[in-house]
Amino acid sequence: MNPYEVLGVDRSASAEDIKKAYRTAAMKNHPDRNPGDHKAEERFKEVAGAYEVLSDPSRRDAFDRYGTTDAPGSASGMGGMHDIFSGFGLDDAMRAFMENFGFSSGGSGSRAVHGEDVSVRVNLDLEEAALGGRRDIEVERNVACGKCSGTGADATAGSDTCRQCNGAGKVSSIRNTLLGSFRTVNQCNVCNGRGTIPKKLCTGCKGRGFKSKKSTIAVDLPAGLSKGHYIRLRGQGHHPGQDGVPGDLKLLINSIDYGPFKREEDDLVYPLTISYPQAVLGGEFSVPTPDGDSIKVKVGSGTNSGTRFKHKHHGMGRLNRRGRGDLLVEVDIHVPSKVKRGDKELLKKLDESSSFQVKNR
Ligand SMILES: [Zn+2]
Ligand SMILES: [Zn+2]
Structure with a gap:
């Protein structure tokens, strides 16, 4: 949709x-x-x-x-x-x-009362972004108090009937909206729908129902994430206490370090710098991949700057879909700013050779 x-x-x-x-x-x-x-x-x-x-x-x-x-x-x-x-x-x-x-x-x-979301920013390296992976995330968040299971009440002390709702857990009220007034039955906000009020509060959490705790959460990262994406882990955020429902943990992709690569949607572009003779004569070159290994790339004779050689399925994993993008090796011919005397002689000879002259100049 x-x-x-x-x-x-x-x-x-x-x-x-x-x-x-x-x-x-x-x-x-x-x-x-x-x-x-x-x-x-x-x-x-x-x-x-x-x-x-x-x-x-x-x-x-x-x-x-x-x-x-x-x-x-x-x-x-x-x-x-x-x-x-x-x-x-x-x-x-x-x-x-x-x-x-x-x-x-x-x-x-x-x-139910919802707890607040917890947001964490993460920076990914290329391999994590391209192939996915698993990250241990450190978070400090409110979790349900173990002593009272999040109710905030001391269960051994018993409870009284809620006077606001007379134990029904619900109260009816008039709700005013843009569409007019409606009679609605709502959860009692004094007892949170329980119908009872604890006689004594839990001593472990002073009645709040939650405690702050540091935890490590393992998060699976799907392949193909981009900066700005986030992963929502439902129910892994702050616990609001008092029978509430925890919020979510949001993992925001803050940045991705692509190293020498440039990303184009699901494809990765690797700039391969070669010399002029290599471009003219062709050759075989080693190129890194996001998988951590390298592949051999054949550059044909007479290759110009900007030419791209495609290596299928060596790019980014496709988010939400199967398969991977491609690795595009883009040739860049290096022109040295300084050359040795001997090389200069060779270049002069090359320049004088009629077959190397550029026509229509
Ligand atoms: Zn407690
Ligand atoms: Zn009540």
């Missing part, structure tokens, strides 16, 4: 246009306006997912270039455009809608 198509905007649309299109589409398909219409609900989620992509410059850029916004094959097994839409729940869509249009998101149903 294409987020531009979902919102019905042009690829060159401004941020303002995108927001306008999102607002129109979201209001048209809003579940409050289309009760019981599952198609509208799906459409509403899609619209919110598309807006999430296009309102984030780095994700929009990644989609423009690679047709994807999320890297696949990550440790969570999530990724790709498909995931953006299918992973976007109705609650997420509702929350995004409310937040984007200036409403408090306090009344969007019985969704």
